[in-house]
Amino acid sequence: MFKYSITKKQVYALVLESKKITYKPRQKNYSVKKIISKKELLYTYDSSLEKIIRTNFHLNSDLKILMESYLQIIFNKSKYPYIFGHLAQTLDGYIATESGESRYISSIDNLEHLHMLRAISDVVLVGSNTVKFDNPKLTTRLVKGPNPMRVVIDKNDTVKNSCNLLKNKDRKGFKIVSDKLKPNDENIFLLPLKKDEFRITDIISLLKSLGNKIIFIEGGGNIISHFYRKKFLHRLHLCISPILIGRGINSFIIDKDVKINEAKIKKISYIKMGKDILCNIKLPS
Numbered sequence: 001m002f003k004y005s006i007t008k009k010q011v012y013a014l015v016l017e018s019k020k021i022t023y024k025p026r027q028k029n030y031s032v033k034k035i036i037s038k039k040e041l042l043y044t045y046d047s048s049l050e051k052i053i054r055t056n057f058h059l060n061s062d063l064k065i066l067m068e069s070y071l072q073i074i075f076n077k078s079k080y081p082y083i084f085g086h087l088a089q090t091l092d093g094y095i096a097t098e099s100g101e102s103r104y105i106s107s108i109d110n111l112e113h114l115h116m117l118r119a120i121s122d123v124v125l126v127g128s129n130t131v132k133f134d135n136p137k138l139t140t141r142l143v144k145g146p147n148p149m150r151v152v153i154d155k156n157d158t159v160k161n162s163c164n165l166l167k168n169k170d171r172k173g174f175k176i177v178s179d180k181l182k183p184n185d186e187n188i189f190l191l192p193l194k195k196d197e198f199r200i201t202d203i204i205s206l207l208k209s210l211g212n213k214i215i216f217i218e219g220g221g222n223i224i225s226h227f228y229r230k231k232f233l234h235r236l237h238l239c240i241s242p243i244l245i246g247r248g249i250n251s252f253i254i255d256k257d258v259k260i261n262e263a264k265i266k267k268i269s270y271i272k273m274g275k276d277i278l279c280n281i282k283l284p285s
């Protein structure tokens, strides 16, 4: 039987429709339909296999892996907030030059993917250095999805209110600062410090109490390493770009002695994005 072939933009539309469905950790299969270009497109996703098992359209293998990479996040089986990260790194493992320049390591295809990840997330979290160096907007302007809440971890309240993340008209930008400070700003959450850091569990509890079920950590390496080390990172999208810079800011640091065999990642898929390769890594949690 002839099947209608769909494009990347149509995949995005179906994925964004999927985000509107209430997902339940115990539900196995999800069927989603949407009329796009006057055609009713329908697919079924198996959340145990983490795969699309049925479609009434033709999906080439690259688009299928891409679409599954979003559905694995939307229809995750976690009872707690689902937490994932994305980093774009050079071939030699850096996310920025020594002076903090990172725009743009990855291709436009990967940037578009990044905006899709924002659109399917409830909140995007970044470390203070990322805001100081990049001044990102963290919006979804390259795709059609909604802007998520945006939060920067900034214990000493050093990030300026004039930065892009905080000044956006949608008022969805916030910072988390130490409860020892008593700032009056509206866009601030306070948390206690333990050994001069916020506990990861306190950050997660705060974001959960605000109704966030999908937490996207967009960098940098420091904050992603914190979540990874404490085993709170469910998934990492690591984009590897054909660039060599010799020195720079590390992608992420794992402080442990391991044997090569024990360190091998078991669940991984690869997606070509322009000249880059995205590694979609499911982490043991």
Ligand SMILES: NC(=O)c1ccc[n+]([C@@H]2O[C@H](COP(=O)([O-])OP(=O)(O)OC[C@H]3O[C@@H](n4cnc5c(N)ncnc54)[C@H](OP(=O)(O)O)[C@@H]3O)[C@@H](O)[C@H]2O)c1
Pocket: 086, 087, 088, 089, 094, 095, 096, 097, 099, 100, 101, 102, 105, 126, 127, 128, 129, 130, 131, 133, 134, 153, 154, 155, 156, 196, 197, 198, 199, 200, 218, 219, 220, 221, 222, 223, 224, 226, 249
């Ligand atoms: N290529 C990419 O995908 C990508 C993505 C994002 C950023 N970047 C680049 O990466 C660089 C920044 O990355 P980075 O790894 O240096 O820093 P980062 O992760 O952006 O920020 C680290 C800072 O966040 C705060 N922080 C993190 N965890 C905390 C906790 N548990 N409690 C309290 N504070 C905490 C600390 O700030 P304080 O102690 O100073 O308050 C820490 O120094 C920039 O150059 C940026 O351009 C690249």
